[in-house]
Amino acid sequence: MDSRLSRTTLRVRGYHLDGYGHVNNARYLEFLEEGRWAYFDERPRLAAFLSRGDLAFVAVNLNIDYRRAAVAGDDLEVLTRLSEIGSRRARIHQEIGRVSDGKVVASADITFVLLDVATGRAVTIDGEIREAMAQLVLA
Amino acid sequence: MDSRLSRTTLRVRGYHLDGYGHVNNARYLEFLEEGRWAYFDERPRLAAFLSRGDLAFVAVNLNIDYRRAAVAGDDLEVLTRLSEIGSRRARIHQEIGRVSDGKVVASADITFVLLDVATGRAVTIDGEIREAMAQLVLA
Amino acid sequence: MDSRLSRTTLRVRGYHLDGYGHVNNARYLEFLEEGRWAYFDERPRLAAFLSRGDLAFVAVNLNIDYRRAAVAGDDLEVLTRLSEIGSRRARIHQEIGRVSDGKVVASADITFVLLDVATGRAVTIDGEIREAMAQLVLA
């Protein structure tokens, strides 16, 4: 697997489902968030910028395609990669796949800004943090 | 308020927040879902088609803009309207606003297909259900 | 209704259910938490002690009986009351009922301590906060 990609797995449980027996739409966002935390865990240089507390990545848009319904007992994998960096926005692409047959269950693009926590304003992504991110882009 | 629009309100509570003290991204999807259920509750003719159980609306895409962070104690309103009907897809537009100042917290478009539950396939939106929906469109 | 009792209502939705079509066990805790926030909203004198930020009520035990399964469309009411104050612990009793027939769906006792936020230690419940609470007890 490309080192710019992270892979997290989970098993669908009863509490992930809604009344139709399918994974609830909101749960997919938790699966995606889990994938993004794992991505940062595996990239300590990037995580270090954020752990100082003066800067934070904040999601401004999420666009998710629901392709297939996942059900109880399905093993899913969440693939996460940084797909694009602009001057003020960056994008993460994620896919949730079913392990048994490799079919895509959902795919999502999350657009982030880099927030200056003190002012509450988005700042330009440049300098060291841009360098660290540039090496991770997998378009 | 235009009769083609539904309004649902809720107060942000501690269990809606994430570790940053902001409403968690996945919670907004529950707020939106609550708004859609309320929309159907108020439109019994439309709800009747779905309660027969042979047809179901299934989300295939969600596109959500996170505009401002909501915090504990905020009163929010969810505005829901049917914004578009194509031959095979329909779209619902929703806005989550802060009651105190009317600012938009998040806005979302949810694209649906009409699923034939028996075959698991999307069907054309026509006949009586199309008529019922056509009267509700607010572009 | 006794003024020492709070009542909050909600309608069961698809996203509250688990894969069996019943309200998920963890959701009941959110319904209970909603009831407790509403209880404090309606008792500003009590809420004022906590809004200063140096003291907080923290749950140390929850004991919940699941009596009946609630399903989509059920209207539920959450009844909340302070049931007991000891020197170091207080207890809130809550019942979740089905509005249509008044049957109890779940009932719970939540035991709290009063935490000194600075030291992280439980303190004796006395003085003004005890007085404010004593008037609210409904055994």
Add this chain to the structure above:
Amino acid sequence: MDSRLSRTTLRVRGYHLDGYGHVNNARYLEFLEEGRWAYFDERPRLAAFLSRGDLAFVAVNLNIDYRRAAVAGDDLEVLTRLSEIGSRRARIHQEIGRVSDGKVVASADITFVLLDVATGRAVTIDGEIREAMAQLVLA
């Protein structure tokens, strides 16, 4: 580790927390549920009785002690064991511990009945299912 005990691990993430930066009370119930599903996954003989669909274990009581607050980044382990079988009720004991120092974060007893799905009534726990369970009890 005793073969009658199951161990599941997870890392606390931002979406598990509430507005105080602590794991939300309702999330612990999801962690416990995850532990119970893992327990059944590892005990196929027991799972087989339930997968036939005519019998189901249904929780009738949960008693949970919140001992310490878990925060973002904590690695937790959920230990699950069958602690008791009566004629009509069984009990599972679970502990959630912090991996770094072995301290208990929460502990819980969940009491179940065996439900005849067709009649919706609790039945006596006997015959083959009792035998299968008896070997697993760790008081």
